[in-house]
Amino acid sequence: MPTVLAVTENRTGVLRKVSFEVVTAARHLADLLGATVDAIVLSDGAVTGTEELGKWGADRVLLATHPDFRLYQPDGFAATVAAAAAGHVAVLLPASATGRDLAPRVGARLGVGCATDVVGIGAEGGKVLVTRPVYAGKALQRVRLEGTPAIVSLRPNTVPPAESGKAGGAEKFDVPPFTARVTVKEIKAPAQAALDVTEAPIVVSGGRGLKDPSNFKLLEELAAALGTAAVGASRAVVDAGWREHGDQVGQTGKTVSPSLYFAVGISGAIQHLAGMRTAKTIVAINRDKDAPIFKVADYGIVGDLFEVVPRLTEEIRKLRAES
Amino acid sequence: MKIAVCLKRVPDTTTKISIAADGKSIEEGGVKFIPNPYDEFALEEAIKLKETAGSGETVVVSLGGDVAQETIRTALAMGIDRGVLLQSPGSADGLEVAKALATELKAGGFDLILFGKMAVDDYNHQVGVMTAELMGLPCITAVAHLKVSGGAVEAEREIEGGIEVSTCSLPAVLTCDKGLNTPRLPALKGIMAAKKKPLEVKPVSLGSGSLTVQSLNLPPERPAGRIVGEGPDAVVELVRLLRSEAKVI
Numbered sequence: 019m020p021t022v023l024a025v026t027e028n029r030t031g032v033l034r035k036v037s038f039e040v041v042t043a044a045r046h047l048a049d050l051l052g053a054t055v056d057a058i059v060l061s062d063g064a065v066t067g068t069e070e071l072g073k074w075g076a077d078r079v080l081l082a083t084h085p086d087f088r089l090y091q092p093d094g095f096a097a098t099v100a101a102a103a104a105g106h107v108a109v110l111l112p113a114s115a116t117g118r119d120l121a122p123r124v125g126a127r128l129g130v131g132c133a134t135d136v137v138g139i140g141a142e143g144g145k146v147l148v149t150r151p152v153y154a155g156k157a158l159q160r161v162r163l164e165g166t167p168a169i170v171s172l173r174p175n176t177v178p179p180a181e182s183g184k185a186g187g188a189e190k191f192d193v194p195p196f197t198a199r200v201t202v203k204e205i206k207a208p209a210q211a212a213l214d215v216t217e218a219p220i221v222v223s224g225g226r227g228l229k230d231p232s233n234f235k236l237l238e239e240l241a242a243a244l245g246t247a248a249v250g251a252s253r254a255v256v257d258a259g260w261r262e263h264g265d266q267v268g269q270t271g272k273t274v275s276p277s278l279y280f281a282v283g284i285s286g287a288i289q290h291l292a293g294m295r296t297a298k299t300i301v302a303i304n305r306d307k308d309a310p311i312f313k314v315a316d317y318g319i320v321g322d323l324f325e326v327v328p329r330l331t332e333e334i335r336k337l338r339a340e341s
Numbered sequence: 342m343k344i345a346v347c348l349k350r351v352p353d354t355t356t357k358i359s360i361a362a363d364g365k366s367i368e369e370g371g372v373k374f375i376p377n378p379y380d381e382f383a384l385e386e387a388i389k390l391k392e393t394a395g396s397g398e399t400v401v402v403s404l405g406g407d408v409a410q411e412t413i414r415t416a417l418a419m420g421i422d423r424g425v426l427l428q429s430p431g432s433a434d435g436l437e438v439a440k441a442l443a444t445e446l447k448a449g450g451f452d453l454i455l456f457g458k459m460a461v462d463d464y465n466h467q468v469g470v471m472t473a474e475l476m477g478l479p480c481i482t483a484v485a486h487l488k489v490s491g492g493a494v495e496a497e498r499e500i501e502g503g504i505e506v507s508t509c510s511l512p513a514v515l516t517c518d519k520g521l522n523t524p525r526l527p528a529l530k531g532i533m534a535a536k537k538k539p540l541e542v543k544p545v546s547l548g549s550g551s552l553t554v555q556s557l558n559l560p561p562e563r564p565a566g567r568i569v570g571e572g573p574d575a576v577v578e579l580v581r582l583l584r585s586e587a588k589v590i
Contacts, residue, residue, distance in 0.1 A: 034501075090505065092480070113466075115500035119482045122435065122467040126474035131434035131551040134466050147555070152463050156358040157367065158558050159463075161433065165551030199479035205503040214501040220589075244590065263485070263519045264499045269354040269461055270378050270519065278589040289354045295563065299587040301579065307568070314563050316587065317579055321572035329573040333580045334590070 020053040020107040033067030036112040038074045038179035044110045045075025050141040062088040072186015080191035089202040096123035097196035106167045113171035121171045130165030137176045154269035154292035175275045213248040220278045223250035227283020231260035243334040268293035286311030342397035344387040345451045349377040350412040351462040379457025381524035382517040388420040417535035418527030424540040434550025435467035443475040458483040458516040473514035485520040
């Protein structure tokens with residue numbers, strides 16, 4: 019029986035949510051191909067969440083444990099995933115910072131191309147078919163993967179984890195010998211510990227309309243009131259040095275697909291719209307009723323953000339207090 | 342210090358995209374092309390590293406059609422010493438592009454090979470790291486902070502919720518992210534000098550690859566939204582809609 023390999027990701031001994039998304043997508047693909055799902059966990063010891071992988075669709079869990087796998091070990095991970103993928107019909111990875119580094123390494127080692135940052139996956143005639151945004155989401159490309167295995171990285175937040183109740187029994191997988199050409203020394207906390215805009219279910223982004231970097235405090239308060247929300251930024255304010263480039267949403271920044279996106283004081287330049295148009299619900303708050311952002315927004319408020327945002331934060335807090 | 346930078350010609354990020362008659366590519370007529378913005382960080386870093394070292398050579402390599410010569414000249418005007426065009430229509434499969442680049446770069450004796458972390462057209466994030474794998478070189482991707490000294494590299498890259506710090510030795514391949522530096526604009530003197538710098542054109546043929554683009558489509562239009570109201574008085578209604586209609590809070 020053919021097998022789809024799902025590559026999971028963990029940090030400090032805990033599986034990341036994107037792992038469950040990848041296993042769910044692997045299950046979906048395996049069902050289309052009449053295949054089973056192996057999920058691989060690369061770590062230096064026990065990883066919390068491993069026992070859940072069956073629930074999300076893994077028939078079998080491969081534990082690739084190695085003392086050098088406390089943090090990401092690019093060469094070791096690539097060697098291990100390439101070895102585990104031998105004979106598999108497809109390999110799915112998260113299109114996270116790690117997955118984007120790892121997928122092409124595996125492809126190069128196995129001599130097959132990769133489809134990265136995929137937002138839709140299917141099968142036709144035994145081949146994997148994917149949809150992926152190009153030109154920062156200004157267009158969608160449909161690609162057929164002719165090689166075996168088909169290597170696909172899945173954009174975070176595009177496949178909600180769904181339960182399918184498989185066995186998910188764990189087995190040891192022997193890490194093959196590898197040469198560590200790169201060593202990851204440490205992970206430093208960012209300047210402000212925050213949820214990444216690509217993974218947050220809610221993103222509150224600000225642009226030039228905020229007038230001053232200190233006014234981003236208004237958006238941070240709104241994000242805090244909303245709960246699990248990240249604060250994003252337009253290119254204009256990142257280029258002006260108001261915000262870190264890691265917060266930038268748009269074609270030269272990040273592409274996000276949260277369930278709720280607030281564009282505050284952002285006019286909606288084409289390169290920004292490209293980065294957020296796949297959000298489920300978009301709210302725009304802008305003084306200018308003719309701003310292009312209102313063309314893509316589901317809900318808009320025309321008005322002074324310095325009046326609207328604090329009121330919105332207050333209403334959200336009230337709602338949270340009630341529920 | 343001998344440094345190569347791989348460069349791609351891409352449509353300007355402010356370009357509105359329309360689909361060509363083949364249904365698989367974009368209509369290029371009227372589109373302005375620019376050096377891939379992430380590759381500009383690589384170009385700047387190469388020029389800076391050579392300036393710091395006080396000696397060495399910088400080479401820009403681009404795979405593309407004849408029109409990419411113009412993009413290479415932009416890099417030469419910034420201060421890169423010489424250019425190589427690997428003349429090819431390109432491939433949807435990053436591995437095929439990486440193979441051609443690896444073949445070209447192998448004999449070059451480079452201490453560092455720099456790429457942008459991705460191209461803003463195909464969003465592949467692949468070619469740099471694949472080239473490194475094919476050459477058997479260490480590779481750190483999406484580098485936003487870099488120290489090169491004593492034959493070793495220490496690089497920082499952004500990961501979700503943190504900064505990953507990695508080390509490797511030279512020779513190495515690095516892919517560059519925004520934040521690494523501020524790319525210089527070509528000065529008039531540089532533009533004049535670029536016209537006289539060597540630019541070698543080498544035809545290459547790529548393999549068929551393992552990815553087939555079946556179609557390219559514009560994304561579905563978002564359904565028309567509505568203006569809930571004006572000013573802070575509209576907030577209560579907005580919150581109600583987000584809760585009861587959109588069900589997102």
